[in-house]
Amino acid sequence: MMTNLFSTFDPSTMMSLSLNWMSIFLGMLFIPSMFWLIPSRWNYLWIKIMMTLHKEFKILINSQFNGSTLIFISLFSFILFNNFLGLFPYIFTSSSHLIMTLSMSLPLWLSFMIYGWLNNTIHMFAHLVPQGSPSILMPFMVCIETISNIIRPGTLAVRLTANMIAGHLLLTLLGNTGPSMTMFTINFLIIVQILLLMLESAVSIIQSYVFSVLSTLYSSEVIYAYT
Template sequence: MMTNLFSAFDPSTNFNFSLNWMSTLLGLLLIPPMFWLIPSRINLLWINIITTLHKEFKVLLGNKTQGSTLIFVSLFSLILFNNFMGLFPYIFTSTSHMTLTLTLALPLWLSFMIYGWINNTIHMFAHLVPQGTPPVLMPFMVCIETISNLIRPGTLAVRLSANMIAGHLLMTLLGNTGSSLSMIMVNFLIITQILLLILESAVSIIQSYVFAVLTTLYSSEVN
C-alpha cells in the first residue's frame, strides 16, 4: 500500500542500495540479438532509424563536425531504451528522475559552452544580440538571451522527466481505483489503460527525439 501519491516512483528498495536504478542497464540485454550475422527485421528497422537520425543530425550540424552525430544518436538510443523499459510492469523508470536527466543534459551543455567561449568567443557574443535588434533594446536582449542560455540544461531535464512521470502517474492513479469499480467500469478502465499505454509509447519516442534534437541544435550554435 502506498504511503503517499509519489511513493510508486521512489527508487529505494528494501535493500541498502537502490536496485531499481539497475533498470537503466536492462536495455543492454535486448541489444546483442539485434547484431547477429544474419540481419533480423528488428536489426534492419533499427539500422533504418539510425540512418535517418544520422542524416537529420548531419543537416543540423553541418559538414564541419564529422562523426558528431554518433554522440546524439547514442543519446537518443539510451533515452529511448530507458523510456520503453519503464513501460513494463515492476521496472523502474530511470528517466522520470532529475538525477538521470540532469546528468545527461548538464555535462553536454557545459561542454558546448566551454568549447564555444574558448574557440568562438566573437560568435558567442554575437548570439547574445539577435540580428536587427534596435540599439535601445540591446541591453535587455543580452539579459534575456543569457538567461535563456543558462536555463537550457534545466529545461531539457525537466521536460523529459515531467513528461515521463505524468503518464505513469495517471496510469497509477487509474489502476488503483480498479478494485472499487464494477465489472463494466473495469472493462472501460482496461481499455483506457491500453490507450494510455499506447500514448506513453508515443511519448517515449517523441521525448527521446526532442532531447536529442535540442542537444544537436545547442551544439550547432557554438560552431
C-alpha cells in the same frame, strides 16, 4: 505488505543495496543480440532508424564528419530504451528523475559553452544580441538571451522528467480506481488504460527525439558556427 502505493519501487532490497538504477543497463540485454545473430527484421529496422537520425542530425549540425552525430544518436537510443523499459510493471523508470536527466543535459551544455567561449568568442558575444534588435533594447536582449541560455539544461531535463512522470501517474491513479468499479466500468477502464499506454509509448519516442534534437541544435549554434 505494502505501506504505500510506491513501496514496490523502494530503492532498498534484500541485499541492502540500491539496485533500482541497474534498470539503466537493462537495454544492454536487448541490443547486443542483433549484432552477432543472423540479421533480422528488427536489425534492419534499427539500422534504418539510425541512418535516418544520422542524416537529419548531420544536416542540423552542418558537419562533414560522419562521426559527429554518434553522441546524439547514442543519446536518443539510451533515452528511448529507458523510457520504454519504464512502461513495464515494477521496472524502475530512471528517466523520470532529475538526477538522471540533468546528468545528461548539464555536461553536454557545459561542454558546448566551454568550447564556444574558448574557440568562437566573437560569435558567442554576437549571439547574445539577435540580428535587427534596436540599439535601445540591446542591454535587455543581452539579459534575456543570457538567461535563456543558462536555463537550457534545466528545461531539457525538466521537460523529459515531467512528461514521463505525468503519464505514469495518470496510469497509476486510474488503475487504483479499479477495485471500486463495476464490471462495465472496469471494461471501459481497461480500454482507457490501453489507449493511455499507447500514448505513453508515443511520448517515450517523442521525448527522446526532442531531447536529442534540441541538444543537436544547441551544439550547432556553438561548435559549427564558423567551421
